[in-house]
Amino acid sequence: MAEFGRVPQIPDDEKGYELDLFCVPKHYEEDLDRVIIPHGLIMDRTERLARDIVRDMGGHHIVALCVLKGGYKFFSDLLDYIKALNQNCDKSVPLTVDFIRLKSYCNDQSTNSVKVIGGDELSTLTGKNVLIVEDIVETGRTMETLLSLLSECNPKMVKVVSLLVKRTPRGSGYRPDYMGFEVPDWFLVGYALDYNEYFRDLGHICILNEKAKVKYKV
Numbered sequence: 001m002a003e004f005g006r007v008p009q010i011p012d013d014e015k016g017y018e019l020d021l022f023c024v025p026k027h028y029e030e031d032l033d034r035v036i037i038p039h040g041l042i043m044d045r046t047e048r049l050a051r052d053i054v055r056d057m058g059g060h061h062i063v064a065l066c067v068l069k070g071g072y073k074f075f076s077d078l079l080d081y082i083k084a085l086n087q088n089c090d091k092s093v094p095l096t097v098d099f100i101r102l103k104s105y106c107n108d109q110s111t112n113s114v115k116v117i118g119g120d121e122l123s124t125l126t127g128k129n130v131l132i133v134e135d136i137v138e139t140g141r142t143m144e145t146l147l148s149l150l151s152e153c154n155p156k157m158v159k160v161v162s163l164l165v166k167r168t169p170r171g172s173g174y175r176p177d178y179m180g181f182e183v184p185d186w187f188l189v190g191y192a193l194d195y196n197e198y199f200r201d202l203g204h205i206c207i208l209n210e211k212a213k214v215k216y217k218v
């Protein structure tokens, strides 16, 4: 079973690292405050999540459902680790992939509506073991909406893995089955997490500065 609730905590007084101690794209140097989760640490934690998922879901065929766009980096790296386990263990899980595109954010604010704006018909997931792969859970509204849409299609099993979970008073109390890191109530970018589509092309998870929020505002 997954160890529910056990997740590395990034504390509220986390200082992270100064930008110039790591490599960040030149075009974002002026926009970022600090590196909060370096890319290598994301990879190390993802490797362990892959092991936990295979331990719990192993033996069944898994459909990994990537929540676009923010989930694409985590999805790709997580699946690489699951593939490596499949190649090197006695127990292996057949994997297929699916994609859904949801949108709920404008600037750094969650909006009340969660829109499905692309992807295959969810009805293809009927009777399947589905692993939803998400970048970050904040209020929980996106995931609760997706889970309720999915339940109409009667999948056999649904598990959710999210790289990040935010500690926020706006949270609905929803917790994913697997979590990479619990983070403070900050707006984070990088590793495919965006601010109005920018910063997906940044390897580390970082904090945006106030100037950048204005610069990239829509």
Ligand code: IMP
Residues within 6 Å of the ligand: 070, 104, 105, 110, 134, 135, 136, 137, 138, 139, 140, 141, 142, 143, 186, 187, 188, 189, 193, 194, 195
């Ligand atoms: P929720 O519906 O409030 O749980 O928000 C989840 C979605 O909002 C995630 O899938 C992200 O796409 C987006 N989101 C929430 N917090 C952040 C953040 O700090 N940076 C970038 N995107 C975020």
Ligand code: MG
Residues within 6 Å of the ligand: 067, 068, 069, 070, 071, 134, 135, 136
């Ligand atoms: Mg997302």
